[in-house]
Amino acid sequence: xxxxxxxxxxxxxxxxxxxxxxxxxxSGHNSLFWYRQTMMRGLELLIYxxxxxxxxxxGMPEDRFSAKMPNASFSTLKIQPSEPRDxxxxxxASSYGGGMDGYxxxxxxxxxxx
Amino acid sequence: RxxxxxxxxxxxxxxxxxxxxxxxxxxxxxxxxxxxxxxxRKEPKLLMSVYSSGNExxxxxxxxxxxxxxxxxxxxxxxxxxxxTYLCVVKSGGSYIPTFGRGTSLIVHP
Numbered sequence: 128x129x130x131x132x133x134x135x136x137x138x139x140x141x142x143x144x145x146x147x148x149x150x151x152x153x154s155g156h157n158s159l160f161w162y163r164q165t166m167m168r169g170l171e172l173l174i175y176x177x178x179x180x181x182x183x184x185x186g187m188p189e190d191r192f193s194a195k196m197p198n199a200s201f202s203t204l205k206i207q208p209s210e211p212r213d214x215x216x217x218x219x220a221s222s223y224g225g226g227m228d229g230y231x232x233x234x235x236x237x238x239x240x241x
Numbered sequence: 242r243x244x245x246x247x248x249x250x251x252x253x254x255x256x257x258x259x260x261x262x263x264x265x266x267x268x269x270x271x272x273x274x275x276x277x278x279x280x281x282r283k284e285p286k287l288l289m290s291v292y293s294s295g296n297e298x299x300x301x302x303x304x305x306x307x308x309x310x311x312x313x314x315x316x317x318x319x320x321x322x323x324x325x326t327y328l329c330v331v332k333s334g335g336s337y338i339p340t341f342g343r344g345t346s347l348i349v350h351p
Contacts, residue, residue, distance in 0.1 A: 158337055160338075169341065169342075169343040169344065170285070170328070170341045170343075172338060175337065175338055177337060182337070183338060218284055218285075222337075225273075225332075225337050226273065226332060226337060226339060227273060228290075229275055229287040229290060229330075230287070230330075230339060231287070232284035232285050232286070233284060234283070234284050235284050237282075
């Protein structure tokens, strides 16, 4: 398996622009997580999907953030409009069932908003 | 009290040293425990699960103390390549969502 695949690897955008991050989970995994990591706050859970359904989005910072999972093999995280404080590394992770075997992370998207 | 707490370090040790990290958790219903390793500018990767009876994988030993609500990671014979941030992960039985600690930084020097 190719693992969790995220794109793009790097994104530099201007404040106010829309940003879309993409994730392909491991085939067969039914749980998908979007995390944001910064030096100040560490890893923060943004949203969790189970069987393509958003279960917990309490970590989504505000209405500028939205996430979708239209099918078991694809998810997007969108920021519109982007702000400099959104600059961070965004990770997608997937797991099977209750995560008893752990969680596999993608290589992340490093977002810089200028 | 934070759900999962770790000493951020850094732990600065010479090659060959033995080093141990602890991680405390606040939810007594926690049932799954993991140690992840994160290299600079890379994603977290599963290092090992932590079982109730303790478990070992080569130079790495993980232990769980439910009474005191902490897990530990022991690294023997440290290598330069062990330099990384080690993240503690805890999950309660009733939740699918893991809680990550902020990580402990380890620097192994020659």
